[in-house]
Amino acid sequence: MRRALILVTACVLLAVRAPAAFGQCSISTLEINGVVTLCADTGDAWEWSGPGGFTSNAFCIDALTDGVYTLRIFDAATSTWSAPCSTTVGNPPTGPSCSITGPDSVCADATVTWCGPSGDLDYAWSGPGGWTATTSCVALSVPGTYTLELTDRATGAKGEPCTQTLRAVDCTPPPPPDPERPKCPASARWWSRACDEHSQSVSPETFARLASMVDARSAVWSYDGETEGLCNLLSLRRHGKPFRAARRHFAAVHANMCASELDVRDASGRQIGLDPDMTLDHVPGVEPGTTLRAWAAATEEKLVAMSGDSWRNRRSNKECRRITREARAINAGTGACGGSIQAALDDEDEDDDDDLDTDSGSGAFSVTGGGSNPFAGGNRMRWTLERTGQVQLDVIDLSGRRVRRLAAGTYSAGSHEFQWDGRDDGGRPLRAGAYFVVGRVDETRVGHRLILLR
Secondary structure (H helix, E strand, C coil): CHHHHHHHHHHHHHHHHHHHHCCCCCEEEEEECCEEEEEECCCCEEEEEEHHHEEECCCEEECCCCEEEEEEEEECCCCEECCCEEEEECCCCCCCCCCCECCCEEECCCCEEEECCCCCEEEEEECHHHCEECCCEEEECCCEEEEEEEEECCCCCECCCEEEEEEEECCCCCCCCECCECCECCCHHHHHHHHCCCCCCCCHHHHHHHHHHHHHCCCCCCCCCCHHHHHHHHCCCCCCCHHHHHHHHHHHHHHHHHHHHHCCECCCCCEECCCCCCECCCCCCCCCCCEHHHHHHHHHHHHHHCCCCHHHCHHHHHHHHHHHHHHHHHHHCCHHHCCHHHHHHHHCCCCCHHHCCCCCCCEEEEEECCCCCCECCCEEEEEEECCCEEEEEEEEECCCCEEEEEEEEEECCEEEEEEECCECCCCCECCCEEEEEEEEECCEEEEEEEEECC
């Protein structure tokens, strides 16, 4: 009886709908004795597909498994197959979850492999230029956005598609290090220029990667890895707070360490960066033999402890100023870098509170005697300390190279004097020209320009 009903229904469908439906695809659903039957509304030949690899060429089929059934209809009059049409029976299972694994960048003339999830699945990849594939893993070399759609073979359920973008990167190896131009750090002001679209010190792509790395490596700040967050940390603030100044220069230290990994270079091609395992013997106030890694860890602990309101007391403010001074010296680099003069000149108009607090200075510095400036015979450097403190004074040429260490160490309270005779550390006479005396007298930053005549 059921088979007779299906035949009668099929004949009625063909007679009623065929004249108006040639070339179109549509499906009628019948339910007889609890069994769902699907029938084509017209056509001369049929191709069914469904859950679990189901296929049929019949006019009507029994849909015994919940899922999506798809039909194509052949029109003999035009010798064409219709576009597919589908219908859902019952409550089909959810489609498989889509994901793509593989690197998101590729070098020129190279390939990368991306894979979808494993399982009894059909894979439908699509990408730039009409590219398609049906394998679980694909080899890619063309940059662009790719899409993957998964279908569960057992149920026929399709999942939501997922996409991933492949970027092209320059994998040309950097030139070998130049022993005459060592890797050197940059100041907070230099890094902040990356935030200015008119004077960017590094490319936006590089700065974005660096911002993400800096955010991930310290609990002193949290800005979701966005470049705007790092820019805010590095931005100059007039009349700021000591804690903010310490964070600013500590962030620049981290930027320099991350730059070493990213092979960041300035406009002249010089590598920018700091090696975490370098010792900070050139930094006044830091115990000799201390590595940058150890200093950063200890400083991190102090700044995290002061991240609430605890920095507001006088003792914490003094600690913040100490961190700022040390971080500045670290970011200035050693004399071999040629970065000290740039840092000194950059910092002359910086905001930081250790320069604004009237109680922080305990020393005075002057260049006196020996003739005027310009000078030829020698100039005397004089400083006065109200209490015992650290002093470091260097003579630096216009390239930023240290040519003479005038003083370095702990000096007692009172007046001290040192004469520079226009010679370098090896006792050789220097060429005539402009030089700078830069450094620190206890908590006071000093800088003075001298013109040497011959």
